[in-house]
Amino acid sequence: MSADSVAVPGAGRPVAAFSNDQAGFDAVDVYEITARLESSGVTDRTARRWHGARDVFDYAQSLVQVRTVIRSAGNQESWVSRDALFEAVRRGIVLILGAFLGGLTATVMAASTREVLIAGIGAWIIGQSISGIVWAQAGAGQVNRGVARGTGATILVILALACYLAVSTVLPGHDQGWAGLLMAWCWYSCVVSMLVILGNSRLLLTILGLAVPIVALALILNHRTATAIVVSVAVLVLASVTVVLVMHLRTSSDRRLFGHGGWSAAVAPAAQASFLAAALSLALTRLPDWEGTALIVATVVAAAATDPALVLMRQRLVWSSNRTPLLRHAARNARSLTMTMSAAIVVISASVSTLVVVFLVEDTRVATTVLVAAAFSSLATTSTTLAAFGLPGGGVVFAGAAFFSAEAWIAAGNTAGILVAAAFLVAGIGVLLSRVSDPRTYA
Secondary structure (H helix, E strand, C coil): CCCCCCCCCCCCCCCCCCCHHHCCCCCCCHHHHHHHHHHCCCCHHHHHHHHCCCCHHHHHHHHHHHHHHHHHHCCCCCCCCHHHHHHHHHHHHHHHHHHHHHHHHHHHHCCCHHHHHHHHHHHHHHHHHHHHHHHHHHCCCCHHHHHHHHHHHHHHHHHHHHHHHHHHHHCCCCCHHHHHHHHHHHHHHHHHHHHHHCCCHHHHHHHHHHHHHHHHHHHHHCCCCHHHHHHHHHHHHHHHHHHHHHHHHHCCCCCCCCCCCCHHHHHHHHHHHHHHHHHHHHHHHHCCHHHHHHHHHHHHHHHHHHHHHHHHHHHHHHHHHHHCCCHHHHHHHHHHHHHHHHHHHHHHHHHHHHHHHHHHHCCCCCHHHHHHHHHHHHHHHHHHHHHHCCCHHHHHHHHHHHHHHHHHHHHHCHHHHHHHHHHHHHHHHHHHHHHHCCHHHCC
16 A cells, blocks of 8 residues: 555644754744754755755745645645546556556566565565655655655665676576566566656556556467567566656756665655555465455555545545634544545455456355455555554554454454454544544645
8 A cells, every 4th residue: 555645744743853854844934944944953054065055044945935835736616626636546547557567577477476476565665665765855845855865765776686686697596587577576666656756647657558458468369479578568668667767857956866864764664565565465375366366456456546535535624624614523524534435445445356256266255355355455544544644653553453463364263353453443543533633634
């Protein structure tokens, strides 16, 4: 699951200890931002050296301009912003098509389903880590800096994987094809995560919309050149997204790929993705192959549906808070919306699981798969929403809850697993409802 699409605004708390890039959040004017920067140790010299500004006041002005743009974007008569919603839908489709293309490519490159699963999980965790690094800067208006730092981190990861690939070619017993698949999938995940944050989902959708049918048709026809076609298309996709990222970096105002700060922002997204991946892997050990496929499909679709749901939720919350003078009314609307969106995700996940198993396996006994998919998607959605609304630690905790629920299901059976998941879900919803009841979370 991913919260890449949702910019986390200021939480409304006093800013006693924060990074310089977040000094503009909740500030009254540029003078307050200047005071915050100076109190945190920023001088005219450091402002010139690290931020390209003439002095501290000039740097503060750049932050308040970014904040003004963020505030004015939500000042609309209608609570639904079609552009933002369609952008979120495109991001969801990009996620689905990317997972589909990666799975098909991995099928012809990897020797076993286990290798495909490990490569996909590794790419997911690393992609989420890079997204965290980018959002640490982009959430405060420094998008170009975030992308540059994310690119630098991606290069380091790929160099490490390239070393592993080189070692695997020398040592016996190592699969070079799998190592290459892992490196390529991680590169794709990182680059696409940054392009999505930059708002290039329309271009990504065009690229994948052309690539996926070609790959699918080549595998369906089962021609002797199918493997070469699939690998060639995958390489072209990687080259295309890389060129788009390079073109952005060439025109970016901040091209420094490596710098101090921001690296710790990768910890929470990586931990969240790791717990969710571990929970999914445990669930797959209890399910037959095709039901496991159903669970994976349900997970991807649920993640894709979470993005538009969070966008709609934030838009509605902002619209309501701007037009409701009473806090209790805004809180009630927020709680109702949160429950509705979570229920929608669960229904979509369960429906996809049921349809995949019924049509592919021709088996109507899918209660276990449906329950597992619903429980996992509920906790994953809760985790993602908490992270999106400014509680990355809460996101990690309830991703861990999904893992412990899977452990209970494996160790004690269906009933125990569902009860544990339900208990964690109630606690997660309580935290989420408390969080969104405060307008400062999203206003």
